[in-house]
Amino acid sequence: MHLIKALKARVINIAVDEGLTDNLQRVAVELPRDASHGDFATNAAMVLAKPAKRNPRELGALIAERLAEDPLVEKAEVAGPGFVNLTVANSALAEVARSALDGEAFTALARTDAPQRINVEYVSANPTGPLHVGHARGAVVGDSLASILALRGHQVTREYYINDAGAQVDILAHSAYLRYREALGEEIEVPAGLYPGTYLKPVGDALAKTYGETLRDMDEIEWLPIVREASIEAMMDAIRADLALLDIRHDVFTSERKLQRPVDLVARAIETLRGAGYVYEGTLPRPKGAVEDWEDRVQTLFRSTDFGDDVDRALQKADDSYTYFASDIAYHADKIERGFERLIDVWGADHGGYVKRMTAAVKALSHSRVPLDVLLCQLVKLYRSGEPVKMSKRAGEFVTLADVVEEVGADPVRFMMLYRKSDAPLDFDFTAVTEQSRDNPVFYVQYAHARCASVKRQAADSFGPELLNELDGADLAVFSDPAERSLIILLAQWPTVIANAADASEPHRVAFYLNDLASGLHSLWNKGKENAGLRFVNADDRNSTLSRVALVEGVRSVLSSGLAALGVQAPDEMR
């Protein structure tokens, strides 16, 4: 049962009965900040009173009176400026605990009535080298968001855009060619401007093995396409392998080059926009910042200022080739054509200046029908025992994603990347994330799951394994202790948490919720030490054990579903 949804429906029904239909969408059933106010509270009287010109306290009293008659509700009273505080009936809590036993079905309560086809594009790192830690954040955020949207009932495609058309892949090819010559026995020196990383050595070796010396005798115009192709392929293989370390897999890889060949989709997209009046030939104003050798030039421009951007944006370079922006327009046009109703791009913070022009382009292409949401992930700063870890990209020394996963494991990387709003910078301390303590939320949540599994093992030891098959029939109306009640109310929020995290594109909410749920479980566990009646496993009382193990199993299944949404393991033991 989706308790919060059910309560809200009751409140709305009462409002409609009373003829209060203005402002209905603002009615909410929430948790009161102060637990002494009851299990839930609704603001209905306050938001509905004004348009109806009624007194919020009186209206609240009326809503409370009607709600108190509902079987879900034990007690309802008006308080403060017009809140209606609800204490729910034990039978309603029992329903929640029962629903939670089937984790999959319980999570499915989060499904929306209006599913959409959503494209989530993330990582999209240039295929010029292995992924570094900075990429890991966007990768994890995008992947988990996609999972959460799927739990919400949307049809999600996970996509990677390969930037394989710009000058950077030629630089890559030249760098790999150098490694190829090195593999043939030449002394080489990597000049400034090429990629110095040794990760290209295997590419050079492979080229030497496949082509022998034939590439060395070719003109650049001949070897370049061959080496470029091989290098991009090798780099994409490396990137896919890096992502697999975090269990991240994309459904679709779209190549920037293939947007131009065999059919020039970029030209087509530009012409579409030109037809709609958004593309023109013109000159850009000189930027305010100090720009040397600025010269006015007539270029093909996109009218992003029509959508609130600061200046219009260039679509072609001086040599008439397309800008990155132009192919990105074609790419997003392609996504729209493929029928997605909502687009989400996960980018690094350094692309912040690019958001306005891209959302502008998507509005122009889709006639404002397809929303594009861009999630900007702020920087990740690495620490070791509180000391910053130095990185120098110029020298080709950076901490790779693979290094980090190898050192601390995939679970801490994934959880910590999600344990922060994505638009806030993140400090990642190698030492802290491997600690096994309350201070480390990854461990804390996993330990809660392991503890649940341990309780089940203990119960099976005391009463035999068949007890675990009887959980469906347990009496779940026995929970009256505040700690038990608040744990079930926490469970009741799970479908709402998923819905809110999906609708707001904020996967971190799931991580924080799991931390709260773990805390509720640990707390109740310890209460059992003072009060034997609250112990999960009580060897003298089979019925009590059955009820409480059923509650624990509900918690376990929600922890398990939540961790799965974040891509983190839910271990049964942690010795």
Place this chain on the structure above:
RNA sequence: GGCCCCUUAGCUCAGUUGGAUAGAGCAGCGGACUUCUAAUCCGCAGGUCCAAGGUUCGAAUCCUUGAGGGGUCGCCA
């Protein structure tokens, strides 16, 4: 200088989309281990929600102005 993001307890951060007396963890202090793994829990203490205005029944949250920090600023990607 323009644009975007951030500013909440000593530190690191949440804050349920505008709700009641602003919450966690860490650090500090005081407690609970013949246990269901204490890898945990309970309590105390800690606040000008960056500042000033505004919007309304009600603001950490929305608007304006300002301060500090970060990112970015014709054709790179």
